[in-house]
Amino acid sequence: MSDTTPPTERLKVLVVGAGAMGSQIALVAALAGHDVALADVDADALDRADRQLRERMSQQVAKGRRAAADVAAAFDRLALHTDPAAGAEDADLVIEAVVEDLDVKRELFATLGQVCRADTILASNTSSFVPSRLADAAPHPERFVNLHFFNPALVMRCVEVVRGPDTSDDVAARSVAFVEGLGKQPVVLEKEINGFIANRILNAVRDEAIRLHEAGIASVESIDLACRTALGYPMGPFELMDLTGIDIGYRTKLARHAETNDPADLPSRTVTDLVEAGHLGRKTGRGFYTYDTPDQTTGA
Ligand SMILES: NC(=O)c1ccc[n+]([C@@H]2O[C@H](COP(=O)([O-])OP(=O)(O)OC[C@H]3O[C@@H](n4cnc5c(N)ncnc54)[C@H](O)[C@@H]3O)[C@@H](O)[C@H]2O)c1
Known part of the structure; x- marks a missing residue:
């Protein structure tokens, strides 16, 4: 039991x-x-x-x-x-x-x-x-x-x-x-590295998904679909960002940039636009996707 x-x-x-x-x-x-x-x-x-x-x-x-x-x-x-x-x-x-x-x-x-x-x-x-x-x-x-x-x-x-x-x-x-x-x-x-293992991999997948979308290669829905049906992910990177809160990833990127000063660490245009518009994902009812009702139990 x-x-x-x-x-x-x-x-x-x-x-x-x-x-x-x-x-x-x-x-x-x-x-x-x-x-x-x-x-x-x-x-x-x-x-x-x-x-x-x-x-x-x-x-x-x-x-x-x-x-x-x-x-x-x-x-x-x-x-x-x-x-x-x-x-x-x-x-x-x-x-x-x-x-x-x-x-x-x-x-x-x-x-x-x-x-x-x-x-x-x-x-x-x-x-x-x-x-x-x-x-x-x-x-x-x-x-x-x-x-x-x-x-x-x-x-x-x-x-x-x-x-x-x-x-x-x-x-x-x-x-x-x-x-x-x-x-x-x-x-x-065995050695320390920022982000450790799981979050580094998660972040790399998320960044690549955003790059593909911003380059007009495929829609948010299609990229999530590929991750779910080809890679066996339980949810696509855009669905996951909506669930955890788009502002969380945005703040993490800003903090990382403040440390490295590397422009590659800045949040993407798409994410910045969503955060500035207050579209933070499920908790506000809109992020990469639109939801019928905001879900205040999601996000960190
Ligand atoms: N939330 C996540 O998804 C997650 C996942 C993995 C690791 N973490 C890490 O766990 C840590 C806590 O995150 P969280 O999400 O639980 O934060 P939280 O904001 O939910 O809780 C932090 C708690 O710390 C207390 N606190 C602040 N200063 C204190 C002090 N000097 N002494 C005692 N208590 C103090 C606050 O009152 C608060 O209750 C962070 O370092 C975070 O990076 C968070």
């Missing part, structure tokens, strides 16, 4: 940031048998996370996908805190999932570095910053690694384990064992 795998070792895990990612990562770890502290500076975010996680688990129990006893035990192992360093002195592993702001993350790791043991693994779930941008914020950069979960973390199996230049073999191996113990699939990057 339960799809969780018992952990080889019961760890004390601190997850900092109770938003879309951190809340689900924390529950994944608790379901796998670890003792988890979930911390957020915003008490409302913790309340929201608790409510959403409990609703989601009740639905899974009602559908027979999880045993009620497993879920109850997981919530017993999950404690909520408004102090971001709660329990950090005992933690075996810290997973940071706070806002995507380098200064906020570095400040948090500096604080954690003063409290955590020297052998505590410090991990970030960031999508944008390679380990070397964060690892030196705390002492012992060899214990730093990126553990990049995908959204929704309760469902998606892949976790990219991104080694920085200083990450030790021991920390990489313990990180892989932790991810396997969650019942997830670790994918190790």
Whole structure:
């Protein structure tokens, strides 16, 4: 009934940031048998996370996908805190999932570095910053690694384990064992690179789809059709951009351009026009496609 795998070792895990990612990562770890502290500076975010996680688990129990006893035990192992360093002195592993702001993350790791043991693994779930941008914020950069979960973390199996230049073999191996113990699939990057693996490939496909469309080679519908029927994608790149929110990819491109200054990293004309017109995809009722009613549950 339960799809969780018992952990080889019961760890004390601190997850900092109770938003879309951190809340689900924390529950994944608790379901796998670890003792988890979930911390957020915003008490409302913790309340929201608790409510959403409990609703989601009740639905899974009602559908027979999880045993009620497993879920109850997981919530017993999950404690909520408004102090971001709660329990950090005992933690075996810290997973940071706070806002995507380098200064906020570095400040948090500096604080954690003063409290955590020297052998505590410090991990970030960031999508944008390679380990070397964060690892030196705390002492012992060899214990730093990126553990990049995908959204929704309760469902998606892949976790990219991104080694920085200083990450030790021991920390990489313990990180892989932790991810396997969650019942997830670790994918190790031996060297850091912006975007990691999955998002780089996704972005390359998206950029090529936009280029084909802008060159007048084929319609949005035809390009999506080719991806679905020839490549076996569950949805085409334009359908996916509409689902995740066109503004998200637009902002990612602008951030990348701010770092590289390479004009090739700027958002495309088509995407810029859509964002400026407020056509952000499903959430506004229009993006590359038009929808009958806006869907406020989509987008990040
Ligand atoms: N959303 C996604 O699809 C996705 C996927 C993979 C990775 N990520 C990464 O996960 C991280 C979090 O993303 P999210 O979408 O969950 O963000 P979110 O905005 O939903 O949540 C961020 C949370 O961090 C909290 N926070 C901010 N500063 C804090 C601090 N100093 N201490 C404690 N809590 C603090 C906020 O109150 C908020 O609840 C980001 O680094 C992002 O790149 C996001």
